[in-house]
Amino acid sequence: MTVASPNDFQDSLQPQGWLRYFSFSLDHKVIGLQYLVTGFLFYFIGGAMAGVIRAELASPISDFVSRETYNEVLTLHGTVMIFLWIVPVVNGGFGNYLIPFYVGARDMAFPRLNAVAFWMIPPAGILLIGSYFITGAAQSGWTAYPPLSLTTPALGQVVWIVSVLLLGGSSIFGGINFIATVLKLRRPGLKLMQLPMYCWAMLGTSILVVLSTPVLAGTLLLLSFDIVAHTGFFNPALGGNVVVYQHLFWFYSHPAVYIMVLPAFGLVSEILPIHARKPLFGYTTMVYSIMAIVVLGLVVWAHHMFTSGTPPWMRLFFTIATSFIAVPTGIKFFNWLATLWGGKLALNSAMLFSCAFIVNFVFGGITGVALAQVPFDIHVHDTYFVVGHFHYIVYGGTVFVIFASIYHWYPKFTGRLLNEDLGRLHFLLTFVGFNLCFAPQHWLGLNGMPRRVAEYDPSFTTLNQISSVGALLMAISSLPFLYNVLVSAFRGQVAGDNPWNALTPEWLTSSPPPVENWIGEAPLVEHPYGYGVDEETLSLEAATGKDLWSGAGRR
Amino acid sequence: MPIPSSLVTLLVGMALVLSGLWVGYNVNLLPLDASANAPVYDSLFRVLFSIGTILFLGIVGLVVFSLVRFRRRAGDHTDGQAIEGNLLLEIVWTAIPAIVVLFVGIYSYDIYERMGGMSSLNDHSAMHRMPSMETMEASVTSPEGGQEPAARVWGGIGTGGAETNVLPVEVTAMQFAFIFHYPEGDITSGELHVPNGRPVELRMKANDVIHAFWVPQFRLKQDVIPGQPTVLTFTPTKAGSYPIICAELCGPYHGGMRSTVVVHEPDAYDAWLKKNSPVTATVASAPSNPTA
Numbered sequence: 001m002t003v004a005s006p007n008d009f010q011d012s013l014q015p016q017g018w019l020r021y022f023s024f025s026l027d028h029k030v031i032g033l034q035y036l037v038t039g040f041l042f043y044f045i046g047g048a049m050a051g052v053i054r055a056e057l058a059s060p061i062s063d064f065v066s067r068e069t070y071n072e073v074l075t076l077h078g079t080v081m082i083f084l085w086i087v088p089v090v091n092g093g094f095g096n097y098l099i100p101f102y103v104g105a106r107d108m109a110f111p112r113l114n115a116v117a118f119w120m121i122p123p124a125g126i127l128l129i130g131s132y133f134i135t136g137a138a139q140s141g142w143t144a145y146p147p148l149s150l151t152t153p154a155l156g157q158v159v160w161i162v163s164v165l166l167l168g169g170s171s172i173f174g175g176i177n178f179i180a181t182v183l184k185l186r187r188p189g190l191k192l193m194q195l196p197m198y199c200w201a202m203l204g205t206s207i208l209v210v211l212s213t214p215v216l217a218g219t220l221l222l223l224s225f226d227i228v229a230h231t232g233f234f235n236p237a238l239g240g241n242v243v244v245y246q247h248l249f250w251f252y253s254h255p256a257v258y259i260m261v262l263p264a265f266g267l268v269s270e271i272l273p274i275h276a277r278k279p280l281f282g283y284t285t286m287v288y289s290i291m292a293i294v295v296l297g298l299v300v301w302a303h304h305m306f307t308s309g310t311p312p313w314m315r316l317f318f319t320i321a322t323s324f325i326a327v328p329t330g331i332k333f334f335n336w337l338a339t340l341w342g343g344k345l346a347l348n349s350a351m352l353f354s355c356a357f358i359v360n361f362v363f364g365g366i367t368g369v370a371l372a373q374v375p376f377d378i379h380v381h382d383t384y385f386v387v388g389h390f391h392y393i394v395y396g397g398t399v400f401v402i403f404a405s406i407y408h409w410y411p412k413f414t415g416r417l418l419n420e421d422l423g424r425l426h427f428l429l430t431f432v433g434f435n436l437c438f439a440p441q442h443w444l445g446l447n448g449m450p451r452r453v454a455e456y457d458p459s460f461t462t463l464n465q466i467s468s469v470g471a472l473l474m475a476i477s478s479l480p481f482l483y484n485v486l487v488s489a490f491r492g493q494v495a496g497d498n499p500w501n502a503l504t505p506e507w508l509t510s511s512p513p514p515v516e517n518w519i520g521e522a523p524l525v526e527h528p529y530g531y532g533v534d535e536e537t538l539s540l541e542a543a544t545g546k547d548l549w550s551g552a553g554r555r
Numbered sequence: 556m557p558i559p560s561s562l563v564t565l566l567v568g569m570a571l572v573l574s575g576l577w578v579g580y581n582v583n584l585l586p587l588d589a590s591a592n593a594p595v596y597d598s599l600f601r602v603l604f605s606i607g608t609i610l611f612l613g614i615v616g617l618v619v620f621s622l623v624r625f626r627r628r629a630g631d632h633t634d635g636q637a638i639e640g641n642l643l644l645e646i647v648w649t650a651i652p653a654i655v656v657l658f659v660g661i662y663s664y665d666i667y668e669r670m671g672g673m674s675s676l677n678d679h680s681a682m683h684r685m686p687s688m689e690t691m692e693a694s695v696t697s698p699e700g701g702q703e704p705a706a707r708v709w710g711g712i713g714t715g716g717a718e719t720n721v722l723p724v725e726v727t728a729m730q731f732a733f734i735f736h737y738p739e740g741d742i743t744s745g746e747l748h749v750p751n752g753r754p755v756e757l758r759m760k761a762n763d764v765i766h767a768f769w770v771p772q773f774r775l776k777q778d779v780i781p782g783q784p785t786v787l788t789f790t791p792t793k794a795g796s797y798p799i800i801c802a803e804l805c806g807p808y809h810g811g812m813r814s815t816v817v818v819h820e821p822d823a824y825d826a827w828l829k830k831n832s833p834v835t836a837t838v839a840s841a842p843s844n845p846t847a
Contacts, residue, residue: 281638450802
C-alpha cells in the first residue's frame with residue numbers, strides 16, 4: 001500500500017507558502033488551520049444572526065424583522081453554529097492539527113480523504129447561507145420537525161437538507177480518519193494508555209460520529225422524499241408518523257452534543273496540566289469515563305421528547321439513563337479540580353478560559369440533570385430554560401475551550417505569542433457578557449417564555465433586555481480577540497519552540513512545525529503529563545485523599 | 556497551631572449544605588402555583604435547586620480557591636506535586652454522584668407518579684370517556700367499542716380512571732389558535748374556562764403541525780400532535796386567569812399563538828356555562844332560526 005504524503009505534491013502544481021491555505025493541501029496542519037479559520041468565519045456569521053435574534057427580543061413585539069425572517073434566522077443560527085462552527089472546529093480543526101503529533105505520525109491515515117472532508121464544508125456553508133438570499137432559508141428550526149418542515153417553503157428546506165447532508169458526510173469522513181489514525185498510525189512503542197487524553201476524546205467522538213451521523217443522513221433523505229416526491233414517511237395525512245422522525249433525529253442529535261463537548265473535554269485535559277505544572281489527575285478513570293459517556297450518550301435521545309406523547313416506560317428509562325451520564329461527566333470534572341489542586345497555576349488567558357469552562361459547564365450540567373427528570377422537563381421543555389441550558393453547555397463549555405485552545409496553541413500555529421493583556425480583556429468581556437446573556441433565560445423559561453418566539457409577554461421585557469446587553473458585550477469581546485489574533489501573527493512576541501515548557505509531542509518540534517512534523521525520528525513520549533517534583537516527599541502508593549487535600553508534602 | 560484541615564473541610568461542607576438548603580427553600584424562581592400538580596412539582600424543584608446550589612457553590616469555590624491559593628508567584632518556575640491519581644478519591648467521587656442521581660431519579664419518578672404520569676392512558680374507563688374523539692377522526696370507519704386504533708391516546712398525563720366527575724374538554728390546535736369544545740353543553744370557545752377544584756381532561760388533537768399546550772402556572776405541558784391524539788389532565792386549585800402558550804415552533808406566528816385559561820369558582824363556572832350554551836346563545840342572537 002502506498003501512503004499519500006504531503007511531499008507527493010512537491011515540485012508539482014501544488015502551491016507553496018500562504019497560498020497552500022487556499023489549496024487542496026494534504027498536510028494535516030494546513031487542513032487543521034483551514035478548518036479553524038473557516039469555522040471562525042462561520043462563527044461570526046452565526047454570531048451576527050444571534051445579534052438579529054437578540055435585537056428582535058429587545059422588545060416584546062415583533063418589530064425588527066418579519067416573522068418569517070426571524071424563523072429563518074433562528075434556523076440558520078442553530079445550523080451554522082452546530083454544523084459549521086463547533087463540530088468542524090473542535091473535531092476537524094484541532095483534531096487534524098494535533099492528533100498526528102500525539103500519535104507520533106507524519107500525517108493523518110487518509111490525507112486525501114481528509115482534504116475532501118474539509119473541502120465539503122465551504123460549499124455546504126455557502127449553500128446554506130446563500131439560500132437565505134436566493135430561495136429563502138428553511139424556517140422550521142435546526143430540528144426541522146415535520147409536519148412543519150413539510151409545510152414551510154420547500155426549496156429552502158431542501159437546500160438545508162442538502163447542506164446538512166454534505167456537512168454530515170464531511171463529519172463521517174473525518175471520524176473514520178481519526179479512528180484509523182489513533183488506532184493504526186501510532187509510533188512503534190507508543191501504547192494506547194500513553195496517549196494524550198485528547199486522542200481518547202477524539203476516538204470516542206469519532207465512534208459516535210460514525211455510529212449516529214448515518215442515521216441523521218437517512219432521516220433527512222426520507223424527509224426530502226416527503227417534501228419533493230410527496231411520500232408520507234413523516235406526513236400524518238398520508239399515514240406517516242411524526243414522532244418517528246423525532247426519534248431518528250435525536251438518535252443523532254443527542255450524541256451530537258457529545259460530538260461537540262467530548263473534544264473540548266480532551267482539549268482542556270491538555271491545557272490544564274501544562275499551565276498547572278501538574279500531571280493530569282486520574283488518567284485511567286478519565287479514559288473510562290470518556291468511553292462511558294460514549295455508550296450512555298447513545299441511549300439518552302428520547303429525553304428531548306418527554307412531551308411528544310412518548311409512553312410512560314420510555315420516559316422512565318430515559319430519565320434514569322440521562323441522569324447517569326452525570327456520573328462519568330462528574331468524574332472528569334473532579335479530576336480536573338484535583339489537577340488544579342496544589343499546582344502552580346499560571347493565570348493566563350488559556351487557564352482563565354479553561355477554569356471558566358469548568359464553572360459554566362457545571363452550571364449547564366446541573367440544569368441538565370434537572371431537565372432529565374420528566375416532571376421537571378414537562379414544565380420547562382421548549383422554553384428559554386432549555387435555551388439557557390444548552391448555551392451553557394455549547395458556548396460556556398465548548399466555545400470557552402476553543403478560545404482557551406487558541407491562546408494555548410497559537411504559538412504552535414504561528415511561532416508567536418498572543419498578547420496576554422488583550423487576552424484577559426477578551427476573557428473578562430466574554431465571561432461577563434455570556435453570563436449576563438444566558439443566566440436570565442433560565443428564569444424566563446420557568447416563568448412562561450417559550451423558545452423560538454419573536455414576541456413575548458411584556459412582563460419579560462427587562463430580563464430580555466439584560467440578555468440582549470449581554471449578547472452585545474459578547475459581540476464587543478470579539479474585537480480585542482480579532483485584533484490580537486491578526487496583529488500578533490506579525491508583531492507578536494516570538495514564542496520559541498516550546499513557550500509553555502510542555503511535554504506533549506506537538507511542542508517537541510519547531511513552531512510552526514515543518515511539513516512532516518519532525519526533522520528525523522518522531523519522539524517517543526511515554527509520559528505526556530510527566531510534570532511535577534517532590535516525589536521523594538510524597539510516595540504515590542502511600543498518599544491518601546487527606547494528604548492531598550491537606551497539601552502534605554508541599555514544600 | 557493551625558486548625559486541622561479535616562475540621563476546616565467539615566465546617567466548609569456544613570456551611571455549603573446549609574446555604575444550599577437555604578437557597579433552595581427561600582429563593583423562589585417559579586410563578587404562581589394554580590393546579591393540584593404544581594405544589595408537587597415545586598417540591599421537586601426545591602430539592603433539585605438545593606442539590607444544584609450545593610454542587611455549584613462547592614465547585615466554583617474550589618476553582619476560585621485553587622486559582623488564588625495555587626497561583627504561580629512571580630519568578631517561580633518550579634512544578635507542582637507529581638500526583639497522578641488516587642483510587643480512593645476516584646471511588647468517592649464516582650459513588651457520591653451515582654447515589655445522588657439515583658436518589659433524584661427515584662424521587663422524580665415518585666413525583667411523576669403522583670402527577671398521574673405513569674397511569675395507563677388506554678384502559679377501559681378512559682376509553683369509555685372517549686367516544687367523541689372517534690367522531691373527530693375523519694378517517695374512522697370503525698364500529699363503536701372504542702378499542703380501535705383511531706381512539707388510541709398516544710401520550711400525555713391521564714387520570715388512569717381513578718378520578719370521577721372529570722370535566723372533558725376537546726382541544727383542537729391549529730395555526731395559530733387553540734379551539735376548546737365542551738361536549739357537556741356543546742360549547743365552542745377560544746378560551747378555556749374551567750371550574751376550580753374539578754379535574755379537567757383535555758383531549759387534544761392538531762389539525763396541521765405539532766403544537767404544544769403549556770400553562771406555566773399549572774406546570775404542565777403536552778405536545779398536540781397531528782395524527783396522534785394526546786391527553787392532559789389537571790385539577791385547578793386557584794381561581795384566576797392564566798396564559799395558555801404554544802411551546803412548539805409551529806410557523807411564523809408561533810409567538811402569537813396564545814390563549815387564556817380562566818379558572819372560575821364553581822358557581823361562576825355554571826353561570827358561564829349557562830350563558831354560553833348554544834341554546835340560549837341562539838335565542839339571544841338569532842331568534843329567527845330556533846332550530847339551529
